[in-house]
Amino acid sequence: MFSFYNHHAIEKRKVTLASMCVERARMLQDQFNASMTHVQAISILISTFHHGKNPLAIDQRTFAKYTEKTAFERPLMSGVAYAIRVLHLEREKFERQQGWSIRKMKFEPSPVQEEYAPVILAQDTVAHMVSLDLLSGKEDCDNAIRARESGKGVLTTPFRLLKTNRLGVILTFAVYKRDLPADATPKDRVEATDGYLEGIFDIESLAENLFQQFAGKKTILVNLYDTTNRSQPISMYGSEVYVDKLEHVIALNFGDPLRNHEMRCRFKHKAPLSWLAITTTGSTLVITLLLGYIVFATMNHMAKVQEEYNRMVELKKKAEAADVAKSQFLSTVSHEIRTPMHGVLGILDILLDTDLDVTQQDHVRTAQASGKTLVSLLNEVLDQAKIESGKLDLESVPFDLRAIMDDVLSLFSGKSQENGVELAVYISHRVPDMLIGDPGRFRQIITNLMGNSIKFTEKGHIFVTVHLVEEVMETTDIEREASSRNTLSGFPVPDKRRSWAGFKNIGQDGRNCSLSPDRISVIVSVEDTGEGTGIGLSISKCLVTLMDGELGFVSIPKVWGTRGIFGSSLVCLFRDYLLEGRFLLWMTIM
Structure with a gap:
């Protein structure tokens, strides 16, 4: 094995020496031939423009x-x-x-x-x-x-x-x-x-300057000889003192057929000991031991990983079972509580029809409002449980978007007047009259968003606009105004601390968006005094996802609102009832 690797090292050294020698010989000969050609050109120049001319050129x-x-x-x-x-x-x-x-x-x-x-x-x-x-x-x-x-x-x-x-x-x-x-x-x-x-x-100075250009110039010795007389070669360049016997010889052709020249190259230093040959045997033994240890350690590690994986699968099953049990428990408790609560609300309605003084009527109305809030919360908990269990189905029926928006506007008009907040709705004439989808769930989503708008807006206005996205993209002002308030525009916003997972942004230029032109988009921006959002937004997000849509927000603190601006972004899929065509709708609430 030692002889094999030692011979291999010597052969590799020969190849390296030959390569370096050939490179130097080629450059020397090329430059010599170039010089020779130019001298010949000068001789032709003199013959043509000097002799026989009077005066001399x-x-x-x-x-x-x-x-x-x-x-x-x-x-x-x-x-x-x-x-x-x-x-x-x-x-x-x-x-x-x-x-x-x-x-x-x-x-x-x-x-x-x-x-x-x-x-x-x-x-x-x-x-x-x-x-x-x-x-x-x-x-x-x-x-x-x-x-x-x-x-x-x-x-x-x-x-x-x-x-x-x-x-x-x-x-x-x-x-x-x-x-x-x-x-x-x-x-x-x-x-x-x-x-x-x-x-x-x-020769001496020119060869020295030429060979100085090469990398590794200190690695080999170069000698040039005139070998016209083979028995007594004339040294033209290089030292005759060398320590390494390995030599590479190249014949040089300088264009004179009667003169012979050659280049001889040697390494300046002796070849070092072949550590590869010396260490191969020991290295082979060490590598064998290491491989054995690696295989042993890998098998042990795989066994531990498999054991840990099985344990995590078991824990995951237990966690999922606990989550299902929790959801079922909440659903059951909510359902059981909702029945007596309806009874309580009914009794409170009856009490309002009795002869009560002003203070008693105020107490009954407060209890009635609290009961309705509790029933609404229980309904949302039931919806959440249905969504998590995959038992919530969406309808696909015709509905009038304008009628739903009018109902929601009427529902919150009184509250907005009490708060001193202006409330208005505008729907573009290009939006179809009848759409196909789940009107109840869509109403629930809009109601939740509008409710948050009324709840968290101390003063200012809430303006609802509905457009086809084609209109928005065609109108620069609308696009710029909406893009400054909604996450779907892709523009950065200062505050996303209230973000939820799973929201997907539109591209920076507004054209490389993640929405296809067959989807209806509803963009919502509302002034928010902003201490947080309740379960309603979580339910809305889940419903939008079931509608093959997206729900996001933009928050710009200290701008326009009392404490900031809160904007929601809603995208849902609907179809035209008459043409069965699908549209991309853009709705903003500001």
């Missing part, structure tokens, strides 16, 4: 400025220089024209020879090369001869550059006087040669 200043601005096209080059071919017979005239003498690479006057190649144009970074004879140096001379005979870019062997004394190579292109055919002989090319364009590569 390119001088030293123009060349230096152009090469400086296009240096980004040659990311690996430290400079570019152009040398013109001068025969010995033309040397004296050439030196008079230039104002300087042709010099050797050691900056001494060049000796007499058959021809010369003095630099006349140079980038500012290599301006010291101006007037130097490229043919006076062995590497440059060999390169120039190979370049003009082959018509391609050629590279020198690595050598120490002038001034910097750093290791570098020179790329040379021949510049011809005229266009030559592809099959031109070396002799034809030599005769047509007019000069040489050189690109200088400072």
